[in-house]
Amino acid sequence: MKQIALYGKGGIGKSTTSANLSAALSARGLDILQIGCDPKRDSTRMLMHGKLIPTVMDLLRNQGEAKISRADIVFTGFNGVRCVEAGGPEPGVGCAGRGIIATFQILQKHGALEGDVIVYDVLGDVVCGGFAMPMREGYAEEIYLVTSGELMSLYAANNICKAIQRLSIRPKSRCRLAGVICNAKGQSREEELVAEFARRVNSEMVQFIPRSRTVQMAELNRKTVIEYEFGSSQADCYRSLAQRVMENTHLTVPTPIEYDELEALAIEFM
Amino acid sequence: MNLRPLQSNSCRHGGCTLTGALSATTHVRDAVTVVHGPKGCAHHNFSLLHTTGLDNGELILPEIISTGLAETEIIFGGEEALAGVLTSVARQDPAAVFVLTTCIVDTIGDDVQEVCGRDYGVPIIRVPTAGFLGGTFQDGMNRALCAIAATVPSRRADSAASRAMGPCVNIIGEKNLEFEVEENYAEVCRLLDGLDLRVNVRCIRNCTLQDLSRLGMARLNILRDEELRPVGDFLKERFGTPYVISYPAGLEGTIGFLQSVADGCGVPGEGAIDREEEIQREILAGFQDIAGSEILMESSPGSPEALLVAGELVRRLALKPGAGGIRVPLPISPPVGSAGVRRLLHRWRCTIHA
Known part of the structure; x- marks a missing residue:
């Protein structure tokens, strides 16, 4: 079983990329589980045709852990992709990170963490130990950073490299950086910039996903691009990413760079 | 937030604000203390206070109620749990409800002040503790004493009611968990008696909220030790009451104590000092x-x-x-x-x- 996690700055397109990646992987005949690890709970919405599925945390709160069954938390979406949303508290109260930890405990208890590939779509940044949960021992071993060429997006990706580097030191940890996905905003030389950033942090850019109206159209139609426009060039990108993910053996301990170097890099490719 | 480095002999220093505050609030016998946190935090403190009481010859079951935070409250916030417990406790009509917080409550950011500010029909006295995160045992105790004092009307020692009571002092911050706490108090009373002074309020040991309402009517506050100085300062600011900073320690310290208390209360001390020196000989x-x-x-x-x-x-x-x-x-x-x-x-x- 392959377990991968997508991390990146909020709003950069992690959920869109994750859902399309899951859809593309399922199209290869693989058994896929996608877990949204974000209180926003919208990771799997396109796979579920616009439906916001009940979250593990909703069920924990409303009916208690003892009454939660596997069928309550795992939902089947496009092409058989199984979907789970961790959910979390309302903004400003409680501890969302602890919610992620509790979700993993519940999923493990029900033996739900299975399939050919598990895709973890994680909230914008590793803000606390709870959001590092997918990177802990026994969970995602391959981390993909989703970023555009914008400085703040690269900054967030670099921070996540720090978390991976720290976690990779742990004796039982097999968590490694598997690559950088450029979800482009459409700025000039963006592909070159992200590829160079990936090289500087001891990794490589595994896929360039151009900005495309097809993505917006697919989302308005509550579908992944794979389902909405299977033959489009954008769908080809996600299929290419899926192939790369399945064949990828280049797993590294990242070498995060200093902010000054990051800034100079952004200026160099302006 | 507690950012102080750990002392090398950590078992003799530091401690938990919750325990410090509870050592005081549970001695207000007509009040209830709510510990907002996991039930274990209340449990081990209850056990500690109960067994320490037994060690000092007192069979007391401290009035501690836990909000019993568990996984769900920690993820979604514990404010509802606190409000529910306060509503329930208020039905018992206690003289007051103290609300103390644990580490996890400050970690998840419950707005305890807002919840405590609602109307429950009984006085709610919030003591900012936050468990180990909030500081030390002494910090917790000091905050409990200040929180209680802040609710007492600011009558002063020069008021008519106070003059009618005669010259008296308050005992501030007795160590309720120490061995010989009553013997130590009895010794202080003996010394005060020699100066024709009596104790107005033991703040806080075996008292009621009504007792504590007289807090501002003493001529002098006697702090149990140096670490209570912030409480002494707070009481001085609120009630204008001066303080001496320690119980009498040793032979010379006892003579010095008599002199300080006599000076602080404006009463003659020579006779009491002469008699005490004879006792010491x-x-x-x-x-x-x-x-x-x-x-x-x-x-x-x-x-x-x-x-x-x-x-x-x-x-x-x-x-x-x-x-x-x-x-x-x-x-x-x-x-x-x-x-x-x-x-x-x-x-x-x-x-x-x-």
């Missing part, structure tokens, strides 16, 4: 059988203040400290008053003659 005369003995003081876990008192006794009884001497125990806190010195010397005698 009699005490030392009663222990001449151990004078000149070779001893070895067990310095750990004694405080620096206790060591000072021990040094005084070494001088007064011409004891000979040395590596080959008989090991004599040193108390954690210095002996209180002349009676405390007598008890300490009695223990030393038992060891020396054993």
